[in-house]
Amino acid sequence: MEKEIREFTLSIGVDDVGFANAFDYNSPKSYEITKFLPDAKSIIVLAFKVLSSCESPSLSIALNGYLDLEQFARNASYRVARFLENKFRAKVANIPWTAPFEIHNDRRAIADFSHRHAAVAAGLGSFGRHNLVIHPQFGTRVNFVSIITNLDLHPSPRSNEDFCIHCNLCVENCPGKALDIEGKTDLMKCMPHSLPYGVRTEIMFWNQLFGASTEEKKKMLMSEEYQRIRESHHLGNQYQCFNCMKSCPVGQ
Known part of the structure; x- marks a missing residue:
């Protein structure tokens, strides 16, 4: 099953994908994962390499680069979620990387769900000094979206390597x-x-x-x-x- 999911995900242009046990996800400030899907068992994390246009000296070009990436990531994660439901009769909770998100006075600026912690749990990198995830191939220039599912998937091996070079x-x-x-x-x-x-x-x-x-x-x-x-x-x-x-x- 993991092989089929990986092959489909990469075939639609996603750059990498990892799998995590839902209860290996540990984001101390975000909601419990069962809030999104009560019978959650696994998380599928999709990785998207950031295009070089996002580092353009032109702010409008850089902003549009990220807006384009967000649109592509939303489309890709939705297609994967539909694949999971249609192929495996799965239940899913599709978690985009931006709004909408819940806003409460006691949780200001805290995301409902942490894609960073999910990516680390799914073997897609390790945290750097900047608190961003460093992917073994793409470095810091990567964004993630996640799909929580009730499918019981075999977790990807987690990396014990520190990819940060601590240059400060x-x-x-x-x-x-x-x-x-x-x-x-x-x-x-x-x-x-x-x-x-x-x-x-x-x-x-x-x-x-x-x-x-x-x-x-x-x-x-x-x-x-x-x-x-x-x-x-x-x-x-x-x-x-x-x-x-x-x-x-x-x-x-």
């Missing part, structure tokens, strides 16, 4: 100093740089707008900041800092 370039090149504490990404320092037009910026914008004069409101609504906030609404999350990935020499 990710730490030195982080504009928010969000990686200064090893093993932790300080999201409150990261997000103003990685998501400069996210919800925090929007709340601040509207608070300022409500107290502004009529002329100031006109200027604010014609400003570049407001246009970027609007654009992020239409296109989804727009990460604008990839320094931790771009500075990593592993897999270049």
Whole structure:
């Protein structure tokens, strides 16, 4: 069964795939895996190599590279999920890498599900100093999506190798100093740089707008900041800092 799933997955353009026992997945801050599928037994993790266009000096080209990858990954994971249901009568919970996700005041900036921890459990790499997963072939330049299923699949061998070369370039090149504490990404320092037009910026914008004069409101609504906030609404999350990935020499 694992061979059939792997062959189908790679045939539609996915770059790598790994299998994990559902209870080998250990993400201490995310939800229990049974929240997504009560009779979960396995996780299938799909790996997608990031195209070089995502490191373009042009921000619009880099952003479009990631938007294209997200669309392709969603399509691929959905096709694999349909294959599992049609071929093996499986139950599945298809977990995309971005929104929508649950938002609670006591779980701010914590994902429902950690693809990073699932990828490590599925033998697709190990954590680096930047807290991203380093794939043995693609290095840091890789994204993951996951499919939880009730199929009892044989887990892929987990790697005990440390693929990080501990050069510290990710730490030195982080504009928010969000990686200064090893093993932790300080999201409150990261997000103003990685998501400069996210919800925090929007709340601040509207608070300022409500107290502004009529002329100031006109200027604010014609400003570049407001246009970027609007654009992020239409296109989804727009990460604008990839320094931790771009500075990593592993897999270049």
